[in-house]
Amino acid sequence: MLSKAQIKYIQSLQNKKNRQKSSQYIAEGDKIVQELLQAGMPVKVVYATKDWLEAHANLLSRLPADSVKEVDGAVLKQLSALTTPHNAMALLDMPRAEVQLPQPGTVVLALEAIQDPGNMGTLIRIADWFGIPQIVCSPDCVDVYNPKTIQATMGSIARVGISEYDIKELLQHTSLPSYAATLHGKDITTYPVIREGIILIGNEGRGLTSDITDMATHRITIPRLGGAESLNAAVAAGIICGRLLI
Known part of the structure; x- marks a missing residue:
C-alpha cells in the first residue's frame, strides 16, 4: 500500500x-x-x-x-x-542536463518555442525513428517532462538526448549547415541527402522567428499541392527528415 x-x-x-x-x-x-x-x-x-x-x-x-x-x-x-x-x-x-554542441558528422533537431506537449512528444519520436541522437530545445519550449509529452514519445524519450539551449547561440557556435523550415524557402525536393546539419523547426503558430531564419544557412520549404495554409510542426518535421535523411 x-x-x-x-x-x-x-x-x-x-x-x-x-x-x-x-x-x-x-x-x-x-x-x-x-x-x-x-x-x-x-x-x-x-x-x-x-x-x-x-x-x-x-x-x-x-x-x-x-x-x-x-x-x-x-x-x-x-x-x-x-x-x-x-x-x-x-x-x-531527470537526466543531468548536459548541453553539447553538435559534432561534425551528426544531425540535430533544433526546436524553437514548441508549445504543445503532444507535438513535442511526437517530435521526439520522429527523432528516434530517423536515428537523430540529439534534440535541442529553446528555453521557451514546453517542458519535455510534462506527462503528456512523455506519453506521446511512446518510449522514445529513452533513446534521444534532449537539452535546453538558446537556438541563436547554437547557430553562432557551430560550423554545421542549418536548415530552417519556412513557408518561403527552397523546395526541399531539390536537396540531396544530408549526413550532418541542424534541422530547425519553429512554433506551431508562428514558425521560426526571423532572427533564426536569417541565421540559417538554408531555408527549406515542403512543396504545397493543395490549399492548406500550413502544416503541423511535427508533421513538417517528419516530412523534412524523411526527405533529407533517407
Whole structure:
C-alpha cells in the first residue's frame, strides 16, 4: 500500500514547478515503462498491477525490491493524470542536463518555442525513428517532462538526448549547415541527402522567428499541392527528415 504522502507526491509531479524542484518526473503507460526499463533509464520506482509485474519480472529484477510497488487499479487511478489509467507507471530521476554542441558528422533537431506537449512528444519520436541522437530545445519550449509529452514519445524519450539551449547561440557556435523550415524557402525536393546539419523547426503558430531564419544557412520549404495554409510542426518535421535523411 502507498501512503497518502506518497500518493500526494506522485500527483504533485503533474506540476512543472514540482518536477523541477525534485528533479523527478513520471511516465505512464505499459509500453513506455517497459521501454524505459529496457533502456536502463534512471527508474526510481515502478507502480504497477500484479499481472504487469509478473509479466515483466525479468526487467524488474534489476531494480531494488523496494523500488517495485504492486498497486491495484484504484490506486493507479489516483496516481494517474489519465481518464483511463494504464497498468504501469514509473517515477524517474531527470537526466543531468548536459548541453553539447553538435559534432561534425551528426544531425540535430533544433526546436524553437514548441508549445504543445503532444507535438513535442511526437517530435521526439520522429527523432528516434530517423536515428537523430540529439534534440535541442529553446528555453521557451514546453517542458519535455510534462506527462503528456512523455506519453506521446511512446518510449522514445529513452533513446534521444534532449537539452535546453538558446537556438541563436547554437547557430553562432557551430560550423554545421542549418536548415530552417519556412513557408518561403527552397523546395526541399531539390536537396540531396544530408549526413550532418541542424534541422530547425519553429512554433506551431508562428514558425521560426526571423532572427533564426536569417541565421540559417538554408531555408527549406515542403512543396504545397493543395490549399492548406500550413502544416503541423511535427508533421513538417517528419516530412523534412524523411526527405533529407533517407
